[in-house]
Amino acid sequence: MNQFIEQIIYGIQLGSIYALIALGYTMVYGIVKLINFAHGDILMMGAYFGLLSVTLLDIPFGLAIVLSMAVCAVIGMLIDIIAYKPLRNAPRISALITAIGVSLFLENIYRVMFGAETRKMVIPTSLTQTIAIGNIKISYVTLLTVFLTIICMVALQLVVKKTKVGKAMRAVSEDQQAARLMGVNVNLTISMTFALGSALAALGGVLYSVTYYQVEPYMGMMPGLKAFVAAVLGGIGIIPGAMFGGYALGLIENLAKAYVSSSWSNAIAFGILILILLFKPAGLFGKNVREKV
Amino acid sequence: MLKVENIEVYYGAIHAIKGVSFEVKAGEVVTLIGANGAGKTTIMHTTSGIIKPQTGTITFDGKDITYTRAHTIVEMGMAQVPEGRRVFAKMSVKENLEMGAYSRKDKGSLEADYDMVYERFPRLKERRKQLAGTMSGGEQQMLAIARALMSKPKLLLLDEPSMGLAPILVDEVFNIIKDINKDGTTILLVEQNAHKALSIADHAYVLETGKVVLAGEAKKLLNDDAVKKAYLG
Numbered sequence: 001m002n003q004f005i006e007q008i009i010y011g012i013q014l015g016s017i018y019a020l021i022a023l024g025y026t027m028v029y030g031i032v033k034l035i036n037f038a039h040g041d042i043l044m045m046g047a048y049f050g051l052l053s054v055t056l057l058d059i060p061f062g063l064a065i066v067l068s069m070a071v072c073a074v075i076g077m078l079i080d081i082i083a084y085k086p087l088r089n090a091p092r093i094s095a096l097i098t099a100i101g102v103s104l105f106l107e108n109i110y111r112v113m114f115g116a117e118t119r120k121m122v123i124p125t126s127l128t129q130t131i132a133i134g135n136i137k138i139s140y141v142t143l144l145t146v147f148l149t150i151i152c153m154v155a156l157q158l159v160v161k162k163t164k165v166g167k168a169m170r171a172v173s174e175d176q177q178a179a180r181l182m183g184v185n186v187n188l189t190i191s192m193t194f195a196l197g198s199a200l201a202a203l204g205g206v207l208y209s210v211t212y213y214q215v216e217p218y219m220g221m222m223p224g225l226k227a228f229v230a231a232v233l234g235g236i237g238i239i240p241g242a243m244f245g246g247y248a249l250g251l252i253e254n255l256a257k258a259y260v261s262s263s264w265s266n267a268i269a270f271g272i273l274i275l276i277l278l279f280k281p282a283g284l285f286g287k288n289v290r291e292k293v
Numbered sequence: 294m295l296k297v298e299n300i301e302v303y304y305g306a307i308h309a310i311k312g313v314s315f316e317v318k319a320g321e322v323v324t325l326i327g328a329n330g331a332g333k334t335t336i337m338h339t340t341s342g343i344i345k346p347q348t349g350t351i352t353f354d355g356k357d358i359t360y361t362r363a364h365t366i367v368e369m370g371m372a373q374v375p376e377g378r379r380v381f382a383k384m385s386v387k388e389n390l391e392m393g394a395y396s397r398k399d400k401g402s403l404e405a406d407y408d409m410v411y412e413r414f415p416r417l418k419e420r421r422k423q424l425a426g427t428m429s430g431g432e433q434q435m436l437a438i439a440r441a442l443m444s445k446p447k448l449l450l451l452d453e454p455s456m457g458l459a460p461i462l463v464d465e466v467f468n469i470i471k472d473i474n475k476d477g478t479t480i481l482l483v484e485q486n487a488h489k490a491l492s493i494a495d496h497a498y499v500l501e502t503g504k505v506v507l508a509g510e511a512k513k514l515l516n517d518d519a520v521k522k523a524y525l526g
Contacts, residue, residue, distance in 0.1 A: 164395070171381050171392050178379040181341060183367030183396030183444065 002135045007258040008251065013142045013211065015250020016149035020204035021227030022234070022242035023156065024076075024197025030173040030237035031193045032088070034095050038079060038102035039201055040224015044110065044217060046072045046202025047121070047209035054122045061124045065148075065206050069199040076198025077191045085187065110217040118216040121209040145207045152200060153243055160239060165192055173237070226253075229273055235283025244284065249273075294319040294448055294479050295340070295371075300349030302335055309335045310346070311503040317448065317481050317496075322474050324482040324490040324511065326524060327500030333483040334376050336500075337452045340481070341373045342366045354447065368396045372446035376453045376483075378437040382426025386417050389425050389436055393443030410439045413469070431462040438469060448479045455486050467493055487524035491515040499524070 021043055028036045049068035053059055059067070083102050087095045127144065130137045160166040168189045171179040180186050208223055209215045230249045234241025252272055256265040276284065295317040302310035310332045317323040325333050338344045340351060342363035351359045358366055372393075381389050390410060394403055411418035414435045420428060425436055434454060441449060451470065455463040467489050474480050474493075484490035491497055494511035499520060507520065514520050 167384070167388060167391060168395065170384060170388075174381050174383055175379055177343060178375060178381065179392070180343060180363045181367065181373045181375055181379075182392045182440070183364045184392075185362075185364045 011251035011254035015247035019246025026242040040220035043205035044220035046205030050206035072202035235286030241285035324494040370447035393440035
């Protein structure tokens with residue numbers, strides 16, 4: 001029983017990371033209808049910036065997270081402005097191919113700059129300790145991951161629901177032209193969306209590297225893909241859907257690993273995804289809303 | 294207030310607007326009438342800065358806005374009620390109004406303006422927490438007008454505000470337009486319902502396939518034989 005609870009907790013930890021990444025996928029899709037395949041690489045860059053700022057700048061871990069999020073927010077905006085903005089009115093497939101190109105470009109730039117070898121993530125020793133609640137042991141990394149993710153999700157909800165920029169994001173994602181007629185600077189709003197999504201992915205990247213102790217140029221691919229799946233599972237473009245999808249995928253994967261077989265865990269996770277999409281093609285939270293005209 | 298001079302607009306190879314000029318003076322209601330495909334909506338989009346003309350100039354409030362970006366034009370005091378209402382369906386009525394006030398810098402007087410809009414459209418006050426997409430077509434049209442008013446425009450562009458509405462609501466919409474004008478807002482109105490539009494307008498321009506074919510005082514056009522035949526049945 002204790003082992004089961006521990007596995008659930010690890011599943012939530014993994015799911016938190018997927019959810020953080022999935023949010024960026026879903027927000028960007030919601031606003032520009034683009035599957036940003038370079039999003040997983042933002043996670044990779046976030047992990048590198050985290051590692052580098054701890055080792056080179058010698059700053060505290062908490063500050064390293066914030067710095068990494070800020071740098072990745074700027075990079076996310078730059079990627080949008082340089083690679084995607086010129087294609088705003090092009091067929092969607094062009095932007096999609098560009099996204100794959102950006103992804104490969106980033107992976108290879110990092111391989112050239114830092115080498116292909118896996119680096120060991122530097123983790124503050126305090127984080128590697130565990131606390132025991134009854135017979136259940138939880139590491140501080142797990143607590144930190146779950147806690148930071150929840151804070152970010154609440155903050156994101158507040159931004160999207162209550163702030164002016166959040167309302168502009170929702171307006172642009174619904175009807176770009178109408179938003180423009182309200183005086184919304186659409187390009188700026190899209191950039192802000194990329195910035196927010198990238199900051200969350202950077203946090204996900206640091207937490208991911210802390211969980212698995214390692215950093216390498218291709219580390220973003222698998223979690224990026226799974227987060228994309230999580231976003232689709234919840235209903236792409238729907239923020240609570242991405243959160244739910246992330247946790248669901250993390251839990252399924254971890255339980256499959258623990259109780260079935262670790263080599264089957266991905267197959268089981270993706271199999272369940274296929275099953276769900278067969279019955280709910282728009283995702284769990286997606287529905288075909290018919291609007292009155 | 295608004296002066297459009299000799300604009301030409303292309304959609305790719307299609308020559309949609311072939312040299313159109315018109316003027317809206319402060320305090321007036323000016324209407325552009327014409328059949329489907331005459332280019333009315335294109336002219337509205339060009340005036341608002343959503344599309345840019347290949348040639349010609351647009352002057353608003355004494356400033357050249359031909360190449361000004363759409364969101365800046367809104368800040369300058371021009372608002373549009375787009376064709377088909379285009380309310381934000383997944384946002385509440387209140388949030389739609391907040392989007393209307395997006396360009397406002399004077400946050401202090403916003404509350405008074407919400408009250409003013411609610412007074413003009415009591416239904417919107419009742420429904421302010423409801424999602425806009427769940428309202429009826431008439432209510433959505435009222436919301437689209439109210440939303441545009443929240444930017445406190447000097448010039449209000451209305452694109453087919455009576456489209457798809459029941460006759461009783463059409464009358465209501467035109468009464469509201471008259472009231473808004475009486476309260477000091479200049480109006481540029483695009484309509485297929487030529488009779489209604491001409492009856493509330495000061496000046497009118499008749500469009501056919503991207504060109505102005507007739508222009509003049511609205512009352513005169515209302516009695517013009519050619520207009521009667523073509524648009525008033």
